[in-house]
Amino acid sequence: MDNYLIPVIPFHDQILARGEGSYVYDTEGKKYLDLNSGQFCTILGHSNEELVGCVTEAAKTLVHTSSGMISKSTLEAAEKLNRVSGQMDARSITLSTGAEAVEFAIRYAKHIMKKEGLICFSKGYHGLTLGTQSITFGGVYTAPHVNDIFPVSIAEEDTLKECIEEFRSTVAAHKDEIAAAVMEPIVSVGGMIFPDGEYFREVSSICRENDILLILDESQTGFGRTGKWFCFQQFDIVPDMVVCSKGIGMGFPVSAVLFSGELCREREFTMTHYSSHQNDPFAASIISFGIDSIEKDGLLDSNREKGAYFLSKLEELCSTNAMYRKPRGNGMMLGTDLFIEGVTDYRPYYQKLYDKAAEKGLLIQGTDGGRVLRFLPDYLLTKDDIDFCVKVLGEITL
Ligand SMILES: Cc1ncc(COP(=O)(O)O)c(C=O)c1O
Numbered sequence: 270m271d272n273y274l275i276p277v278i279p280f281h282d283q284i285l286a287r288g289e290g291s292y293v294y295d296t297e298g299k300k301y302l303d304l305n306s307g308q309f310c311t312i313l314g315h316s317n318e319e320l321v322g323c324v325t326e327a328a329k330t331l332v333h334t335s336s337g338m339i340s341k342s343t344l345e346a347a348e349k350l351n352r353v354s355g356q357m358d359a360r361s362i363t364l365s366t367g368a369e370a371v372e373f374a375i376r377y378a379k380h381i382m383k384k385e386g387l388i389c390f391s392k393g394y395h396g397l398t399l400g401t402q403s404i405t406f407g408g409v410y411t412a413p414h415v416n417d418i419f420p421v422s423i424a425e426e427d428t429l430k431e432c433i434e435e436f437r438s439t440v441a442a443h444k445d446e447i448a449a450a451v452m453e454p455i456v457s458v459g460g461m462i463f464p465d466g467e468y469f470r471e472v473s474s475i476c477r478e479n480d481i482l483l484i485l486d487e488s489q490t491g492f493g494r495t496g497k498w499f500c501f502q503q504f505d506i507v508p509d510m511v512v513c514s515k516g517i518g519m520g521f522p523v524s525a526v527l528f529s530g531e532l533c534r535e536r537e538f539t540m541t542h543y544s545s546h547q548n549d550p551f552a553a554s555i556i557s558f559g560i561d562s563i564e565k566d567g568l569l570d571s572n573r574e575k576g577a578y579f580l581s582k583l584e585e586l587c588s589t590n591a592m593y594r595k596p597r598g599n600g601m602m603l604g605t606d607l608f609i610e611g612v613t614d615y616r617p618y619y620q621k622l623y624d625k626a627a628e629k630g631l632l633i634q635g636t637d638g639g640r641v642l643r644f645l646p647d648y649l650l651t652k653d654d655i656d657f658c659v660k661v662l663g664e665i666t667l
Contacts, residue, residue, distance in 0.1 A: 288315025368396025
């Protein structure tokens with residue numbers, strides 16, 4: 270491994286050979302429950318036979334066109350995205366990765382609003398290109414530094430009112446500089462924080478009053494994960510732009526940006542955009558397949574139902590095992606804190622937990638320096654799989 274790969278992060282010891290449904294197998298043949306659908310992407314499981322059929326068909330028909338050429342499947346997928354966006358009445362473009370999609374959204378927000386500034390969560394994550402990095406963790410790791418970034422605190426249960434006021438006063442001080450607020454509806458990398466819908470309703474109206482666009486980055490929360498097509502539909506707001514990645518590609522590099530119908534009708538934008546893989550028929554076929562499958566198999570309802578079951582099991586775990594605290598979730602996006610008396614650096618403990626869980630056939634993911642566990646499984650995960658996960662976590666001692 271060391272001789273061939275750029276060591277951008279510490280790689281796990283297991284080398285994977287194949288996947289099937291919610292499970293992956295390493296080169297030794299050991300089976301693991303992949304509790305986080307890869308990097309939260311394979312929402313219909315690994316090597317889904319019907320998806321393989323769809324991709325094969327798309328590969329045989331037409332995978333790619335020139336940037337200005339629209340295919341039949343691109344139009345079909347855009348029509349479906351428009352339908353599932355509901356009140357947003359969205360127009361869309363498909364791209365490849367989450368960062369590319371966020372970059373597209375902020376590029377157009379700055380162009381449309383003729384302002385440069387962005388408000389973001391201080392612990393939000395939007396990707397690691399220069400533009401997206403400038404709003405990831407409030408831009409603290411960006412080099413070169415990008416100006417006009419205004420980080421605000423994330424509204425937690427007990428800080429809702431203060432956080433709304435912080436947002437309001439940041440806008441009041443800088444509204445002539447700020448083009449858009451870019452936010453995750455559920456802050457994942459930053460620690461699995463679930464701001465209340467009231468926060469986003471207030472943010473949405475403050476943005477409207479001050480001519481600021483609201484961009485929701487639904488890379489993780491979108492495409493059915495929380496039991497609605499998009500998490501904003503739980504908040505009863507209509508954002509100006511929505512970014513969708515990860516799940517929408519079901520393991521393939523597919524993302525999309527949605528602009529509201531209102532934005533497209535009422536604002537002028539003349540800037541062109543070129544990316545080799547924008548609106549590819551290949552991506553479109555995958556998106557259409559995903560929407561059809563989620564509808565055919567009732568996965569929005571089952572995500573709500575299974576998510577509630579998973580949360581109840583995490584609550585049970587937390588009430589009987591002092592190592593886990595604060596179970597939380599929204600549909601199939603859940604988290605819990607690790608707690609060890611006197612510990613401030615959770616990294617070594619999380620690493621031990623990861624190794625012991627893997628030994629027992631479970632792949633987990635931590636975030637926020639290992640202090641928080643997050644669970645974003647595929648939508649086909651069974652209740653038995655959930656029981657297995659909670660049992661394994663309950664058996665481990667650190
Ligand atoms: C909310 C959010 N936005 C954007 C991204 C970046 O996506 P990608 O890694 O595909 O560029 C991520 C990745 O984790 C994400 O969680």
